[in-house]
Amino acid sequence: MAASEAWTRWRYRWIPDKLVGEILSKSWIDTLIPGVILAAVLAFFSLKLPGFLSGSNLGDIAQIYGEYLIIIVGITFVMMAGGIDLTVGSTFAFCNLAALLLINSMEMNLALGIPLIMLIGGAIGLINGLLIGYLGMRAFLTTLVMLIIVRAVVDQGLLDYGQTISRGFNASTAWEFMGVGTVFGVPSSLVVAAAIALVGHVVLTRMRFGWHVMAVGGSRRSAYNAGIRVKRTVCLTYMISGLMTGLAATFYAARLTSAGTDVGKGLEVTMLTAAVLGGISLGGGRGSVIKAMLGAVIVLLVQNSLIRMGLTSGTSSLVLGLILLAAVAIDVRWVKNRHKILARAYVSPTYFRLPPLPETAAGSGSPYALNDRLRGVAAIGLGELDGPEDVIFDRDDNLYCGSRHGDIIRFFAPDHRRSEIFAHIGGHPLGLAFDPQGNLLTCVGGMGLYRVSPSGEVTKLSDETNRSLLSIVDDSRLRLADDLDIAPDGRVFFSEATIRYEMYDWMVDALEGRGNGRIICYDPRTGQSRTVLPNLQLPNGICVEPGGQSLLFAETWGCRITRWHFDGPHKGRREVVIDNLPGYPDNINRASDGTFWCALCGMRSPVFDLALRMPDFRRRMVQKVGRDDWLYPNMNTGCVIKFDAAGTILDVLWDLGGEAHPMITSIREHKGHLYLGGIYNNRVGRYHIPGADPAWTSNASYWGDRS
């Protein structure tokens, strides 16, 4: 091995490139951007302003944060539903006026006054909500006009009641506590804000209403089609915003007891900047309460510190405007390009070296030498089937196979001409196995492990396994359950081909050359699934050996077949049975003479084998070339091999023209015939095996003759 290749191998073994793509694919990545900005802001101002991080300074700032943070929760709801609320500035001033008038001057009871003022804010929000939600008006203009109207009313109110307000004084301790009180050193408004934020977060992420809000923001039309009451949801978000603004204004009134004309002026722009800076997407659907709060903290810190640095109002509004522009620009570009970055960064090739390719030429004396024995095999269900990945027989010789449409199809014995849809599951049913009770167990790509009773009743057995400790992608959910077999004690061992790709992308996994798949054990006694063998290179076929203590599994991209003892004296031992197949092995099943059949779904090519040793090349290919032009493994031709427990190749069946069975994913021996399935094929093939036991069935081999 050349030194450069050794270096490549070492580098791809120890530098976890795949983490970049996996982190980018998480939804919390969006929170990182405001987090980094906040850190930068803190660092910048603590260098520029001495004493910036001191307790007293932060305490002063914290006093005003509570009010803003309460408002931003409401704004978050509005923006997540795809709206915008510019009225908050005026609503804030209006409620401030109302609070001063009702509570400060008229000394109304707080328990009555605070809800009343919140309701006033909520009423303004309701007007917005009715106009925008039910009338379908544009949020920006409507709330803008409401801003002007309410502001004009406030100005009029100040003229009429300004005198009364300035004379008023409410001496109650509760009112004073709202203004300047602290709980363990934290200002009261901040405590309330934290509680509201917590409730808001839970509602938005965990409750029905929050999900509706997110759905409406994500795609209004889809939400409507899904039966969500879009208009009501939109209307309610504006009401929430109004209620929150009313509460914030009450705290403000208690703190400052002033009713100047500039109360709440520009608040709407500050809040908009905060929300967008935090990463609440314009147009809705993306964001969280926490992000909005981060954004608000950043904006308030910047505003406060700019004033403390002695900048003129011009410069500070210049800076604020530039921040808003930069934030929206980053947001817009990020939303637009995120999936492109992800597509470029997600596929993460690694080094893998296969042994030299075995000879397959006809007459070469190789056990894999070409022949044409599968030419002209009989076809079952020609043209009716679409993607029968696996084939199986029940005790009455009826044939079952899956389809791309999520059905299990049954062909009736004896001639397998008549068929019916036995059960509809969804996904794409792949591997099939019968248990002793005659239930059909199937691995459904995209869904998990399912059981179909003899009467056609579908039960989900498992769609999750234990989450591994350090994985970044969620590997607890089953993405691509592939093939299964059942041990004598009823445990089901099934393979999951890859945890990094969905079913429609399974072949991209080949470009990585990493062990992304695993074998999982479902235990019917506990109903739980646990991963037993992680990090396999697209584990595919699984076959429990007649001894009932070990199983054989095929790793498609690893081109090898391995035995693993799950029971007995060698429990836990893993030994390679065949390590250098000329193609990519798929399902393995028992043969009548105690040996095994294995389908090769595609054949290796020297080019792709070489590419597997050049991860840099594959990375460049993925990044620079369109995915239709990527170099994929060859899936256009395949064969069937027969091997014994020691790994000796006994027989090989080819279809040279590739007309009937270009790609074989499964084989099942039944009463002297071999039945061939293919995931991209439109038929099940039937090949007569010369000299095979005409009475042998797989079912009897597993569970004994019918007694």
Added chain:
Amino acid sequence: MLRGLNQERIVFTIAVVLFVLFSVLLPGFLSAGNLLSLIQNVSILGILGVAMAIAIIGRGIDLSILSTMPVSAAWLLTLVNGGMPIGLAFVCALGFVIAVGIINGTLIAYVEIPAIFATLAMGIVVYGFGKAFMTPIDAVYTGRGESWFYAIGSGRVLGIPSPVIVFALVAAAAFLFLRTLKPGRFIYGMGDNPLAARVTGIPVRPMIILQYVIISIIALIAGIVMATALAGINTRLALSTMVYDVILVVVLGGIGLAGGKGGIRNVVVGTLLIGILLNGMTIMNLTYTVQSILKSVILLLAIVADTLLNPRDEQTAQHGDI
């Protein structure tokens, strides 16, 4: 009969009714002097309305004109007061507004920020930039020099106040631009259906930049008229709610916010109604706050009517188009 009712006609009818009512009920309303001052008072609003109309017809909006207008005009005056020849100072101000227009257009066309946010933020930036680097004091007054320049806003031609003439000229130029020139027709196409405009080969992005440059230049013209009419200009105008009055004029006149509809005639109609309304309310001696409440309620009714008459097309409305 009801079928033929579009917003422009409704507003025009209301304007005529109000005009007749005020003429009968309010003494002094119908005098020639009052009518001229009525138009004069709203001519700056009308000029800005023309600029806003160009933005809205192309399915955009420009909230930054109310910063561009006072800042560029104040800078021009500052330069002139500092001894710079008027011509050169005008070229400087023109360069500034063109730069603002190009930045606006680039942010909208290439960075793809929704127009409403790009121009909102640019308004703040332009105001802040002006305060920080161009005109350190809020209010800038015109110098004492006798020049044709100062007559732009305060002179009279054939007895007609010159702001009215400028409004007429700007409106006529914009009318010809939108009706007869290729870029004008393109703006209609882009407003009607941006994707279709792009598919048919209209250079949408450069057109958007052109659109916002034109808008900024019109804002400069409005600024010069205002500064010379009032013998000075205050940059704090950028913080006022006048931009909403401009939108009011445009939307009231019947230019749908969905874009692609309406023309300069609608701006004139909207401007007349606002002019009659403000003039009448002033004669009736209503306070400023009551006037602004009434005005904004009318604006609300106008956009409600706009929504009912021009419902949003959910098929072509873009995601995030709020």
